[in-house]
Amino acid sequence: MHIGIGISTSRDHILAAKEATEAAQVNLGKKKIDAAIIFSTIDFAHPIVLKTISGILRDVPVFGASSLGIISDQGIKKYGLAVVLLAIQEDTYFNIACVKDISKKGALLSGKELGEKLLYGCKGVRRNLSIIFSDGLIPNGPELIFGLQEKLGRSFPLVGACASDNLTFEKTYLYFGGEVLTDAVCGILFGGKWNFGLGIQHGWKPLGKPRRVTKASGDVVDEIDNAPAAGIYEEYFAKSIPEFKKDLKRIAMLYPIGIKIPGEKEYLLRNAISVKNGGLLFQGDVPEGSTIRLMIGTKDSCLEAAALAAEEAKKNLGHHTMKFALIFNSASRLTLFGRHAYREIEVIKEKLGRNIPVIGIYTYAEQAPLSAINYLGKTYFQSHTVTILGIAG
Amino acid sequence: MNTEITIYSLLGCSIVIIALALLLLLKIKQARTWLSRAQALQKSLDEMDEQAKLIVRTDIELNKTQEELDKKIAGLYALQRFSRAVSTTLEENQIFSRIETGFLEDLGFEKALVFLWQEDKLPRNFLNIGYSEEGLKTVQSFIESNKELFAHLIRKEETASSISGFAVGKDQLNRILKVNSFIISPLSPREGNKGFLFVGTENTDIVITEGDEELIVILANQLGQALENARLFEKTWKAQQELEKKVDERTRELKNVLEEVKRISKRKTDFISSVSHELRTPLTSIKGYAAILLAGKLGNIPQEVRERLEKVNRHSDELVHMVNDLLDISRIEAGRVTMKQEPQDLQDIAEKVVDLLSLQAKEENVELKCAIAPDTRNILADHNQIERVFINLIGNALKFTPRGGKITIQSCRLEQNQVQVDITDTGCGIPPEAQEAIFEEFYRVDNAINQEVKGTGLGLALVKHIIEAHGGKIWVRSKIGAGSTFSFTLPLA
Numbered sequence: 001m002h003i004g005i006g007i008s009t010s011r012d013h014i015l016a017a018k019e020a021t022e023a024a025q026v027n028l029g030k031k032k033i034d035a036a037i038i039f040s041t042i043d044f045a046h047p048i049v050l051k052t053i054s055g056i057l058r059d060v061p062v063f064g065a066s067s068l069g070i071i072s073d074q075g076i077k078k079y080g081l082a083v084v085l086l087a088i089q090e091d092t093y094f095n096i097a098c099v100k101d102i103s104k105k106g107a108l109l110s111g112k113e114l115g116e117k118l119l120y121g122c123k124g125v126r127r128n129l130s131i132i133f134s135d136g137l138i139p140n141g142p143e144l145i146f147g148l149q150e151k152l153g154r155s156f157p158l159v160g161a162c163a164s165d166n167l168t169f170e171k172t173y174l175y176f177g178g179e180v181l182t183d184a185v186c187g188i189l190f191g192g193k194w195n196f197g198l199g200i201q202h203g204w205k206p207l208g209k210p211r212r213v214t215k216a217s218g219d220v221v222d223e224i225d226n227a228p229a230a231g232i233y234e235e236y237f238a239k240s241i242p243e244f245k246k247d248l249k250r251i252a253m254l255y256p257i258g259i260k261i262p263g264e265k266e267y268l269l270r271n272a273i274s275v276k277n278g279g280l281l282f283q284g285d286v287p288e289g290s291t292i293r294l295m296i297g298t299k300d301s302c303l304e305a306a307a308l309a310a311e312e313a314k315k316n317l318g319h320h321t322m323k324f325a326l327i328f329n330s331a332s333r334l335t336l337f338g339r340h341a342y343r344e345i346e347v348i349k350e351k352l353g354r355n356i357p358v359i360g361i362y363t364y365a366e367q368a369p370l371s372a373i374n375y376l377g378k379t380y381f382q383s384h385t386v387t388i389l390g391i392a393g
Numbered sequence: 394m395n396t397e398i399t400i401y402s403l404l405g406c407s408i409v410i411i412a413l414a415l416l417l418l419l420k421i422k423q424a425r426t427w428l429s430r431a432q433a434l435q436k437s438l439d440e441m442d443e444q445a446k447l448i449v450r451t452d453i454e455l456n457k458t459q460e461e462l463d464k465k466i467a468g469l470y471a472l473q474r475f476s477r478a479v480s481t482t483l484e485e486n487q488i489f490s491r492i493e494t495g496f497l498e499d500l501g502f503e504k505a506l507v508f509l510w511q512e513d514k515l516p517r518n519f520l521n522i523g524y525s526e527e528g529l530k531t532v533q534s535f536i537e538s539n540k541e542l543f544a545h546l547i548r549k550e551e552t553a554s555s556i557s558g559f560a561v562g563k564d565q566l567n568r569i570l571k572v573n574s575f576i577i578s579p580l581s582p583r584e585g586n587k588g589f590l591f592v593g594t595e596n597t598d599i600v601i602t603e604g605d606e607e608l609i610v611i612l613a614n615q616l617g618q619a620l621e622n623a624r625l626f627e628k629t630w631k632a633q634q635e636l637e638k639k640v641d642e643r644t645r646e647l648k649n650v651l652e653e654v655k656r657i658s659k660r661k662t663d664f665i666s667s668v669s670h671e672l673r674t675p676l677t678s679i680k681g682y683a684a685i686l687l688a689g690k691l692g693n694i695p696q697e698v699r700e701r702l703e704k705v706n707r708h709s710d711e712l713v714h715m716v717n718d719l720l721d722i723s724r725i726e727a728g729r730v731t732m733k734q735e736p737q738d739l740q741d742i743a744e745k746v747v748d749l750l751s752l753q754a755k756e757e758n759v760e761l762k763c764a765i766a767p768d769t770r771n772i773l774a775d776h777n778q779i780e781r782v783f784i785n786l787i788g789n790a791l792k793f794t795p796r797g798g799k800i801t802i803q804s805c806r807l808e809q810n811q812v813q814v815d816i817t818d819t820g821c822g823i824p825p826e827a828q829e830a831i832f833e834e835f836y837r838v839d840n841a842i843n844q845e846v847k848g849t850g851l852g853l854a855l856v857k858h859i860i861e862a863h864g865g866k867i868w869v870r871s872k873i874g875a876g877s878t879f880s881f882t883l884p885l886a
Contacts, residue, residue: 011493079495168596208445209438236449246597254456255449294445296452336456338463 001194001391002087003324004028005359007072009080013044017052020083025056031087033057035096035188038064038175039361040081042165045173045180053083054178060085061096063186065133065163066173067361068334069341071327073349076334076341078166084359093125093191098176100184107140110185111147118189119151125191129157131326131389132187136162136172136364139219142285142381144185145367149379152189158379159198159389160187160367161328167335169249169273172364195392197317200368202269202330202384203305206258206293208236216288221280224292228278232257236294245275253332256384258295259286264370269295269384271332271365283365284381297336297384299343306344306386310351313390320392325352327360328387334362348388356390461602464501468608471499475612479619483626488619489520497522500608501599502592504572507616508536508543509580509588516540516588523593528571535569547579547587552610555601574601578613582621584628590616662723669716669723676716680709718851722834725858732775732862736886739772739812740765743802746783753791760799761787769804769812771886778859779883785852786816786879793820793877810885811865817878823871832857832867856881 006023008016025033036057038050045066054062070077088094097117102110118130130152134144141162149156163172174181211232215223224232230241237244237251244251258267270282286292313325327348334341349358368387369379478491489507497505504523508516516536521529536543542560546553553559555574559566567573572593580588590613683706686694694702740763747763754761772779783802790800798819807813823831827838835850860867860881871877 078498207448209442236446237453238446238450251453254453294449296449338460339467 001089001092001323002028002031003357003359003391004031004033004085004087005072005324005357006083006085007070007074007077007080009077013046013049014052016044016081017049017083018056020081021053021056024083024085028085028087033060033085034088035086035094036060036062036064037084037086038062038082039070039084039359040064040066040175041069041077041079042066042171042173043079044081045175047178047180049081050175050178050180057085062175062177063096063098063133063188064175065161065361066165066175067363068164068166068331069362071329071345071358071360071362073357073359076345082359088190089193091192092194093122094188095120095122096186096188098174098181098184098186100181102135102138102144102183102185107138107143108147111144111149112151113147114144114185114187115148115151118187122189122191127152127156128190128192128194129159129196130187130189132158132160132185132367133174134160134162134185135174135181135183136164137169138183140285141283141365145379145381155378157196157198157369158367159326159328159387160379161361161363161387162365162367164331164362164364167249167331169364195317195320197313197315197320197322197390197392198368199309199312199314199316199388199390200366200370200385201305201309201312202266202297202382202386203302204256204258204267204269204295204297204384205301206267207296208294210260210291210293213286213288213290213292216286218285219282220276221282221286222277223279229280230275230278232294233272233280241275241278248272248275250335253335254297256295256332257282257286258293260291260293261370261380266370267293267295268370268380268382271383283383295384299337299340302333302336302386303344303347307347307351309386309388310348313388314352317390317392322352322356322390322392324357324359324391326389326391327358328363328366328368328385328389329360330366330384330386331362331364332384333386344386348386352388352390461604465604465608467499468501468605471496472608472611472615476615479615480622482619483623485620485623485627488616488623492520492522494522497592500592500612501596501601501605502594504570504591504593504595506532506570506591507580507588508591509586510540511586512544516543517586519588520590524571532570543577543589546577547581547589550579550581552579552606552613553577554606554609556603556606571595573597574599576601576606576609578610580613580617580620582617582624584621585624589613665719666723669720672716673713676709676713680706680713683709715851718855722851722855722858725855725862732778732859734773734775734863734884737772737774737776737779738770739804739814739883740770742774742776742780743783743804743814746780746787747802749784750787750791754800757791757794758796759791759794761802762799763802765802765804766806768806769885772812773884773886774863775859778862782856782859782881783816785856789852790816790818790820790877790879794818795820798876806885807882811882812885813880813882815878815880817876819876822873822875823869823877824873825871828869828871831869 004024004027006020006027008019010016010019036053038053040049050062070080070082072082095118097114099110099114099117105113114132132148134141145158148158152158163174165172171182174184174186176184176186211224213221213224214226221229223229233244233251234241252272256269256271258269261268270284270286272280273283274281314322333344337344352358365381365383366385366387367379367381368385370382475492475496479488482488482491492505497503505520506518506524507520509519510516518529518533524532539561554576555563559577566575570591570593573595575591575593577589577591580590590609592609683702685691687699687702687706743763743765747761751761787800787802794800801817803815805813821840823838830836831838832853834854837850857867863883865882865884867879867881869877869879
């Protein structure tokens with residue numbers, strides 16, 4: 001597989017679309033364009049941008065997501081548009097699909113529908129990997145993955161990113177064809193001879209005593225240790241519920257809840273997004289009876305994790321040469337690193353090799369296996385991770 | 394037997410009971426130990442949890458401080474970029490177009506407005522970031538209806554914000570300007586319209602600090618400074634334009650006058666030329682008849698008549714000379730005479746003229762010295778015309794140099810392939826006010842010598858025309874009573 005990346009930060013949206021697409025075409029060379037991934041900050045989430053890109057690329061399938069920032073070789077762009085053109089080798093099968101109206105259909109059914117669409121025409125081909133982008137604000141995100149896994153296989157390698165906005169948590173966007181969508185999921189499935197290496201780490205460490213979820217349903221945790229769930233934050237941060245309600249998003253991004261998963265080395269992290277009748281609403285499910293811990297991350301621990309993830313991605317690729325790397329990095333990490341966010345990308349590039357092009361986005365949640373040592377591990381809906389997908393093609 | 398069995402049974406039971414009791418005691422002890430260990434563990438867990446709470450609270454404070462620091466640094470960077478962007482333009486309209494969304498975002502805002510107005514006029518919008526046309530209309534009418542409150546803020550040079558409040562009322566302002574936090578800072582350039590800069594954010598997570606206020610005040614001051622510079626530049630530029638316009642007008646007027654002068658001069662030249670031609674014919678006749686009479690071809694003439702005829706003849710010669718000079722000047726002026734510039738020997742020409750005039754010099758006891766430098770001998774000139782130049786200049790020097798005086802002809806080489814010839818006399822000198830005018834036609838210095846010495850006032854004018862036609866220059870340096878030096882330049886061959 002070959003890649004051509006073009007980035008523009010022009011204030012004129014049409015000009016930006018043209019600039020980024022043409023730069024990507026130049027970087028790809030004369031190879032045939034098979035698909036295009038669009039990453040942009042929400043400023044560019046406009047149909048005119050996609051129509052301009054589609055106008056240039058004609059019949060090439062286009063998909064992508066909005067983000068808080070674009071990760072690239074030129075650093076982190078908090079305003080910009082990236083066009084990633086893919087030239088896929090002939091013996092590789094791929095299929096791109098999209099499912100709309102998730103809230104109407106339900107996350108589980110939408111996941112199944114996407115699985116079916118991705119598998120369409122794929123009979124008899126060895127399936128390899130699926131990359132998906134979903135609305136970052138839909139409830140029951142794990143159900144979507146569950147539905148998808150039902151069709152693709154529970155341990156099928158699945159990597160995904162939840163689109164983000166500029167931390168207002170109001171609207172995130174998906175791009176498919178010439179459309180700008182919300183409440184949707186889109187993805188690509190690769191089959192045939194294809195090699196990739198995956199590395200996932202978060203770097204957050206457990207803090208304080210283990211606690212037990214005593215009453216929960218789906219994304220809502222009502223009680224922890226038989227007391228109102230919100231009490232955990234009240235207790236740790238010495239703030240009353242009305243006080244920390246205002247700061248909850250920021251606090252939860254820095255200090256998420258970690259769920260101990262039997263058989264997994266790492267904790268599965270969950271972001272609390274609101275307080276509901278003394279209970280906590282999480283971005284993702286927290287099963288009743290599970291043991292949880294408050295998690296804390298530092299810049300150093302997260303830098304170490306990023307380096308480890310990059311090393312894992314490289315190692316998992318074996319003897320194959322990495323052509324480029326896709327990075328799905330949690331928006332929480334950007335909040336933690338602040339103006340030092342570039343250091344994380346530097347560390348990743350250092351480990352992958354300076355000559356390996358990288359492109360990625362900041363996400364509200366990631367979908368990836370918890371333990372990346374064996375990439376056939378089960379994919380979880382999680383947050384706070386840096387997910388690095390090294391592709392050899 | 395039965396009693397024995399019963400005793401044994403009782404004994405056995407007792408032993409079992411004792412053993413069980415002992416076991417129970419042991420278990421109780423063990424349970425107590427475990428309980429105490431569990432309690433200790435629980436206690437240490439609780440202690441650990443308390444420590445964790447302390448760590449978390451310290452960490453969040455650190456993070457908050459770090460975020461504030463990051464925000465401040467990002468703000469300072471934005472301010473620096475902003476400063477660079479606005480300081481590179483001196484056009485008032487360009488200043489606002491250089492304020493990018495990125496600067497604002499780095500300062501923590503996504504909305505910005507600038508309104509400027511003259512005291513008696515309505516506020517005009519110069520910058521709009523984050524508002525639709527409809528939204529801007531609402532804001533505009535709100536500002537118009539509260540103009541006096543904003544004007545007061547500007548007069549007092551005060552900053553209003555979500556922290557310090559505003560006379561309109563924070564809530565009303567937040568509602569109309571669709572923000573959650575805001576800062577308003579006056580723009581008060583010394584000249585022209587004054588107004589204010591408004592920045593705001595809808596983000597409920599952003600809490601405005603005094604540090605933010607300070608940054609926005611700096612930003613507003615820089616904007617005010619940039620406006621002031623642009624207006625000063627505009628003023629200077631307009632003044633310069635005005636000046637250039639005036640200079641153009643004056644140049645045009647002068648050009649017209651020059652054209653008029655040229656036209657008059659041409660008419661004068663044409664007139665002199667035709668009059669001179671007309672004069673030459675009767676003069677020739679007068680001179681011819683006078684010669685016939687003087688030769689006695691028409692019979693003897695009395696002495697008195699002879700004397701009068703000789704005067705007629707001499708005056709006719711002077712008139713012919715004058716007419717010839719006039720004709721030459723008009724020819725040169727009209728461009729009808731082309732200088733035949735050929736390589737000549739300067740020394741030959743000068744010495745020839747010196748020879749010619751040496752007799753006259755001797756009679757008047759004036760020393761005539763010629764010192765032409767060897768490296769200046771080869772000149773490019775019209776032989777006859779340059780000879781006339783020497784005759785005129787040395788002749789003039791002779792006229793005005795008293796007995797026992799000295800006339801020197803010298804030359805030196807100049808840069809740019811030119812030679813300078815200096816003819817110096819020890820004559821009476823020329824007053825400073827006459828030193829330019831003597832090169833004009835018919836000009837004669839008003840002094841006692843000139844009243845005695847005859848001249849047409851055309852010689853120096855002719856010399857000037859000849860030298861200029863060679864591409865050279867002529868000038869004089871003189872001091873009353875200390876003599877004069879006439880200098881001219883000629884091209885070297």
